[in-house]
Amino acid sequence: MSIYDYSVITPKKEEIALESFRGRVMLIVNTATGCGFTPQYKELEEIYEKFHDQGLEIIDIPCNQFAGQTPGTDEEIHEFCTLKYNTQFPQMKKSDVNGENALPLYGYLKEQQGFKGFGKGPKAMMMNAVVGKFDKDFKNNPDIKWNFTKFVVDREGNVVARFEPTADMKDVEACVASLI
DSSP states (O other): OOGGGOEEEOTTOOEEEGGGGTTSEEEEEEEOSSSTTTTHHHHHHHHHHHHGGGTEEEEEEEOOTTTTOOOSOHHHHHHHHHHHHOOOSOBOOOOBSSSTTBOHHHHHHHHHSOOOOOOSSHHHHHHHHHHHHHOTTGGGSOOOOSTTOEEEEOTTSOEEEEEOTTSOHHHHHHHHHHHO
C-alpha cells in the first residue's frame, strides 16, 4: 500500500483520492477549532500561500477526539477557519484519527511515522502530563496524541516526517521547503 491508495472525504461527502495529489508535497494535519494550538491555522495558511503554487497541498482533517475541542458541524468549522484565519486549503469532513472509527489513512500514516516525543520545553512538559493522564503508555504507541499533529509527504508519496503539535512551525515550514 502507498499513500496514493487512500482517500479523504469532503464535508459534502465527496471522496478525494490522494492519488490526485501525486507529484505534490502533502501536509496532512488533524485540527481543532477550540484548542490551545488552534492559532497554528495562521501559520499553516502562511505556509500554504507561500508554497501552494510550487506544489504543496495541505489536507486539513478536523477531529473531535481530543477533549472535545472540535464540537461544531463541518460547516461551522469551515466558517470559523475561513473567517478567523482566512484558510484557503482544503478542509475535509470531521473524522477520527485513532480507534476503530479512524480514517484508514491515519493507520497508514502512524505506521510510517510513529510517535517520537513532544520535544523539550514548557509545551512539551504540559503535553506529556495531559496525554499521560488518559494514555499511560503513550510514549510507546504510534497513536495521534493531540490536535495539530502533522505528517509531511514528499512528491514520491513517502511519509517523511511527523510533527507533534508542540513542534516549532518554522521546523514544519523548513521541512516542506526542503521538498518543494
